Amino acid sequence: MIQGDDQLARDRLSQGRPGFVWRSLVADTETPVSAALKLFENGRGDYLLESVEGGAVRGRYSLMGLAPDLVFRAKGHEAEVNRHWLTDQTAFEPLSDDALAEMKTLVQACRGDLPPELPRVVACLVGYFAYETIGLVEKLPRPAPNPLDLPDMLFVRPTLVLVFDRLADRLFLVAPLWPEGADPARQVAGAVDRIEAAAARLAQPLTTRAALPEPGEGPSFDGLMTGDMNPSPVLAPGRYAEMVARAKDYIEAGDIFQVVLAQRFTMDFPLPAFDLYRALRRINPSPFLYHLDMPGFALTGSSPEILVRARDGEVTIRPIAGTRPRGKTALEDAENRDSLLADPKERAEHLMLLDLGRNDVGRVAAAGSVHVTDSYTVEFYSHVMHIVSNVVGQLAPGKDALDALFAGFPAGTVSGAPKVRACEIIAELEPETRGAYAGGVGYFSPDGSMDSCIVLRTAVVKDGVMHVQAGAGIVADSDPAYEQRECEAKSGALMAAAREAVRVANEPGFGQ
Numbered sequence: 001m002i003q004g005d006d007q008l009a010r011d012r013l014s015q016g017r018p019g020f021v022w023r024s025l026v027a028d029t030e031t032p033v034s035a036a037l038k039l040f041e042n043g044r045g046d047y048l049l050e051s052v053e054g055g056a057v058r059g060r061y062s063l064m065g066l067a068p069d070l071v072f073r074a075k076g077h078e079a080e081v082n083r084h085w086l087t088d089q090t091a092f093e094p095l096s097d098d099a100l101a102e103m104k105t106l107v108q109a110c111r112g113d114l115p116p117e118l119p120r121v122v123a124c125l126v127g128y129f130a131y132e133t134i135g136l137v138e139k140l141p142r143p144a145p146n147p148l149d150l151p152d153m154l155f156v157r158p159t160l161v162l163v164f165d166r167l168a169d170r171l172f173l174v175a176p177l178w179p180e181g182a183d184p185a186r187q188v189a190g191a192v193d194r195i196e197a198a199a200a201r202l203a204q205p206l207t208t209r210a211a212l213p214e215p216g217e218g219p220s221f222d223g224l225m226t227g228d229m230n231p232s233p234v235l236a237p238g239r240y241a242e243m244v245a246r247a248k249d250y251i252e253a254g255d256i257f258q259v260v261l262a263q264r265f266t267m268d269f270p271l272p273a274f275d276l277y278r279a280l281r282r283i284n285p286s287p288f289l290y291h292l293d294m295p296g297f298a299l300t301g302s303s304p305e306i307l308v309r310a311r312d313g314e315v316t317i318r319p320i321a322g323t324r325p326r327g328k329t330a331l332e333d334a335e336n337r338d339s340l341l342a343d344p345k346e347r348a349e350h351l352m353l354l355d356l357g358r359n360d361v362g363r364v365a366a367a368g369s370v371h372v373t374d375s376y377t378v379e380f381y382s383h384v385m386h387i388v389s390n391v392v393g394q395l396a397p398g399k400d401a402l403d404a405l406f407a408g409f410p411a412g413t414v415s416g417a418p419k420v421r422a423c424e425i426i427a428e429l430e431p432e433t434r435g436a437y438a439g440g441v442g443y444f445s446p447d448g449s450m451d452s453c454i455v456l457r458t459a460v461v462k463d464g465v466m467h468v469q470a471g472a473g474i475v476a477d478s479d480p481a482y483e484q485r486e487c488e489a490k491s492g493a494l495m496a497a498a499r500e501a502v503r504v505a506n507e508p509g510f511g512q
Helices: 006-014 032-039 099-109 131-136 184-202 239-252 273-283 330-342 344-362 401-407 419-429 480-504
Strands: 019-026 047-050 061-075 078-082 125-129 153-165 170-177 258-268 288-294 297-303 306-311 314-317 320-325 371-380 384-394 440-444 450-454 458-462 465-474
Touching: 006 019, 006 184, 019 184, 032 047, 032 061, 032 153, 032 184, 032 273, 061 099, 061 125, 078 099, 099 153, 099 401, 125 288, 153 184, 153 288, 170 184, 239 258, 239 419, 239 465, 239 480, 258 419, 258 480, 273 288, 273 297, 273 458, 273 480, 288 440, 297 440, 306 401, 306 440, 314 344, 320 330, 320 344, 330 344, 330 371, 330 384, 344 371, 344 384, 401 440, 401 450, 458 480, 465 480
Parallel strands: none
Antiparallel strands: 019 170, 047 061, 047 288, 061 078, 061 153, 125 153, 125 440, 153 170, 258 465, 288 297, 297 458, 306 314, 306 450, 314 384, 320 384, 371 384, 440 450, 458 465
16 A cells, blocks of 8 residues: 655645545456445445546546535525535535535635645546526526426535546545644544545455345336336427427527427336446446435436536537447448538538537637637447537636536537527426436546536436436427437437346346
């Protein structure tokens, strides 16, 4: 075990600055999933973030956060914080009615100097922004709340962060410490205890596993044992077609060029939400894999698309639009790629979103610094290929990561163009709030950087039911039946993962 400088952490706390206690272990036999099975506690606010590049190669770093001491949440403009989360999950205190300003204050309070030995991806705040968070920066109508009624913003501050370095086969256990009144020596001693306790649990073999409930125990999941799991649309039959028709009226009138209309599907799910995550990462690996486990619900997803990234004074937005399935052979892959790049409709849609990305970056970038570094590149994922472009700019003086996030929020790929008018039409036509769908999951680091992805291919698991939302881009020549099928297909990855999770739950060795 490699040990960090505990005295440095004490000194920084004494100076009123954040400190970091850390240890590093060889981890060539431990995986993020096995570590989560050993360390997660249900509903505590633990999380796991992973990445798969190009649908095939695991990203270098995976992030796990445990035992948050602070939870921040907001609904509309009203924010509240619980600074005693580990001892009292009801102890929320109201803040001001300026949720965005309160979030900025929290992000700023987490700024600190990481020891140079640590990866920069150590996260001090992790959580999600619901789609309706757009109401903090734009005056928009708000639909009726969906039955889940989750916060618009929810972020946790972990007391222990695990960073898996796949390249070096090392695991960093990091305990961030904040200058909030406690004696520095006691804080550091407590951090060492947390790290040593986690290391001891990691050294033990897995002894528990998930299983389906016994007959008569827990919620009723009739038919799931035989794989008879079918999603149910929330919208009444024909309602989505009516929404598409109305959107086309707006397009014909010149209000918008495109709007993304979404709908929600539900399906019973009898297992812990982390089992859904395990299945999803196997059958639908993506650049952004995440599992956030909160009291009463979990957010589990596999998103292909960055929302906004801010790092080293540079802001990045990476529009994705244009899709073809992967071929069964390299030749079919090449044919599908060529077909995608030659399709005028796909290229026009991508250009529209590329222009929107340039505009979004330009809202927070220094004059003359916005550039398209990749244009109409085809990226291959596990099941599909997409046209992707990359837009970057240098953050203007006085702008920070949160400014960058809201400059690109929500993404044009889940709203439409022009963006604000499309959002107004979404609020009119969709019968309920979107919640996390089409918002963002992300983290803020002590060095001021931020990374986030769009909430796509994501399920909210609550009370034994998984809720999945999916949308389709409506344009002038859209066919309602086709767009309905697209919504169903996009939700399919989560439904397939749920069936896979149930299928393997009782296989010998699962979870061990």
